[in-house]
Amino acid sequence: MSDVRDEDLVDAARVPIAAVMLGAAGLLPLILALFVRLAGGVYPDTPIPIVLGGLALSYAALILSFLGGIWWGVAATRATPELMPRLMAIAVVPSLIAWLVVAMAWNFPATASTTLGVTIALTPLVDRWLAQHGLVPAWWMKLRLPLSLALAALTLGLGFSLA
Numbered sequence: 001m002s003d004v005r006d007e008d009l010v011d012a013a014r015v016p017i018a019a020v021m022l023g024a025a026g027l028l029p030l031i032l033a034l035f036v037r038l039a040g041g042v043y044p045d046t047p048i049p050i051v052l053g054g055l056a057l058s059y060a061a062l063i064l065s066f067l068g069g070i071w072w073g074v075a076a077t078r079a080t081p082e083l084m085p086r087l088m089a090i091a092v093v094p095s096l097i098a099w100l101v102v103a104m105a106w107n108f109p110a111t112a113s114t115t116l117g118v119t120i121a122l123t124p125l126v127d128r129w130l131a132q133h134g135l136v137p138a139w140w141m142k143l144r145l146p147l148s149l150a151l152a153a154l155t156l157g158l159g160f161s162l163a
Contacts, residue, residue: 007087012137012138012139013138013139013142014139014141015096015139015142016139019139019143020143023143024126024147025146025148026063026147026151027151027154029059030056030059030060030151030154030155030158031053031055032052032056033049033052033053033055033056033158034056034154034157034158034161035053035160036048036049036053037049037053037158037161038161041127050162053158053161053162054093054105054106054109054127054162056100056158057102057105057109057112057113057116057158057159057162058102058105060116060117060120060151060154060155060158061097061098061101061102061105061116062098062112062125063120064094064095064097064098064101064116064119064120065094065095065098065099067094067123067148068091068092068093068094068098069091069095071087071090071091071094071126071130072087072088072091072092074087074130074135074136075087075088075091076088078136079133079135083133083135087130088153090126094119094123094127097115097116097119098116099111100115101116106140109159109162110159110160110162113155113156113158113159113160113162114156114159116155116159117152117153117155117156117159118152118156120148120151120152120155121148121149121152123144123148124141124144124145124148124149127140127141127144127145127148128141137144
């Protein structure tokens with residue numbers, strides 16, 4: 001007889017409210033920057049929209065790097081010895097891309113945001129791989145997919161508004 005009740009399985013698949021709230025709050029810097037940028041209207045090159053836009057792109061790059069850190073932590077604590085090297089190698093890629101994007105953001109904002117937005121949009125593929133190998137909670141994809149797609153869309157929109 002199993003020690004796991006049906007209710008426990010349902011709860012295990014439910015995204016914790018704190019994860020939803022904090023994850024959604026993580027989108028606020030890009031929402032604010034995009035709003036300010038678009039509200040600039042006929043004066044899009046004034047300092048506040050430009051500075052906020054640059055900071056928001058840097059923030060999105062930071063979030064991408066953070067995801068790599070999560071993957072590294074999963075690799076170090078949950079992956080089998082066979083999966084660990086591959087996952088650790090994948091985990092360093094987001095930080096390298098984030099560094100590249102920040103380096104080119106001021107001179108090439110549309111290119112930087114496109115690179116960043118597409119990379120963020122692709123991160124659920126790694127998350128799905130983690131879920132398929134049982135390395136993350138059952139609710140992981142319910143949280144990660146909408147957050148990643150929203151962050152990617154905001155990043156792309158902001159970058160093109162800065163171009």
